Amino acid sequence: MRSGLLTLLSLAVPATAGELSLSSPIDCDLNGPCYIQQYVDHDPSKGASDFACSGLSYDGHKGTDFALPSYDMIDDGVDVLASATGVVAGLRDGIEDVRFSRDRAAALKGRECGNGVVLRHPDGWETQYCHLRQGSVTVVRGQTVQKGDVLGEVGMSGRAEFPHVHLSVRHKGAVIDPFDPDGTITCGAVETDTLWTDLPPYRAGGIVNIGTSGAVPDFSDIRANTVMGPDESSDALVIYAFLFGTQKGDVIHLVLEGPDETVIKKDIQLERSQAQSFRAIGKKRGRKNWPKGDYTGTATLLRQDQIIDSQSLSLSLP
Structure with a gap:
């Protein structure tokens, strides 16, 4: 675990929490059985650090991974929800739910997100939802969806080693960590200025x-x-x-x-x-x-x- 002296990477131009209001993208209790496996990487070196200066990330990770505890829950059908009201700007479906391995990297080049949906929001904001279950995407391009509407189901398509939905948040093309939208983390301090309507629980492992x-x-x-x-x-x-x-x-x-x-x-x-x-x-x-x-x-x-x-x-x- 890195100390409070870690130099954190500011991921984008400062953004205020009021510009976009997000809800959880997964219809599952994040205090169990579901959980957040990884957060946006804030370490500019080859190491990794989440917004709390802990190790729940990996080098270059650009989103937040909301995970299922087991593969069989994919078959149960756990909904992926729109985190904010927006318009469907892109989508993909049809990629099988198979745990990623290095021998599949070439075949998945350019499709690492697997089955997914991109929503466009006002003022240059976008949210992207990756690794959805094959055949589960319920929206079409150009459709307006409301916060909390079902986009599909959690799967393991694309470059995914466990069943989860990967949520990326971008402002004018720059990556934003919804737990730290302005990039001014103080290690050990409690973050209050976030993009979340209801702050998801942070479990440090x-x-x-x-x-x-x-x-x-x-x-x-x-x-x-x-x-x-x-x-x-x-x-x-x-x-x-x-x-x-x-x-x-x-x-x-x-x-x-x-x-x-x-x-x-x-x-x-x-x-x-x-x-x-x-x-x-x-x-x-x-x-x-x-x-x-x-x-x-x-x-x-x-x-x-x-x-x-x-x-x-x-x-x-x-």
Whole structure:
């Protein structure tokens, strides 16, 4: 995490918060299950810093990523909403929802946004919505849409490694961070001058979800929400946590407790900063099956000995 002495890049000419008023572009609670994975990059070097001088960004990122916790929610259909009243100036649909990999970069050149919509607003403002679900775009070019109208659904089209809608805000072609429209951040200070009607919650990293299984799961299964839970004869009993925005030195505390003093517990210190990751602990089954009854699990993420997120679960082995 960068210190308060970080020189921040002013992304554009100063803009006052009253010039454009934005609402959330995703029809999902950002306190969970959905969350903001990444913000606009304010670091002019090859590093990255979000508006809070933390690491929830990557080099050159020009928008805000509103994320779903798992791939299966794409099929559920989560609406992408117009953040402000405007006119549809551009759109694209028809690109499949496939997690981005380097071997697809050439095929997606010029279409990194995937399926998307651009809205034009008064006084030179634009908002752009990227990575929409294939076949979900509901508007047409030239149509006037009101704030909160449905534009499509969240997907994973284009250059997207997780399901989300990427919101870019521009004023006369220049990138604007809606959390810091005038580019005058003071690290550690609370931003009050923003473009948001209702300020979305800022989570400086956290736990996407937690679960249990009969073996250490693959990350792809965690992302897809297809991990199978344990039963009394499982070879192992495992608790895992899906994490986002973690920093080097963070600690994830995992505990699973059950009948007959069955306890699995460990603190894991994270060795590097990661946008998304998971950690798991477990115990192999002995000669006997796992005790029947109720189990409880907890995952707690700590940063500099301060709790920044915690989740709990319960399960029963009949």
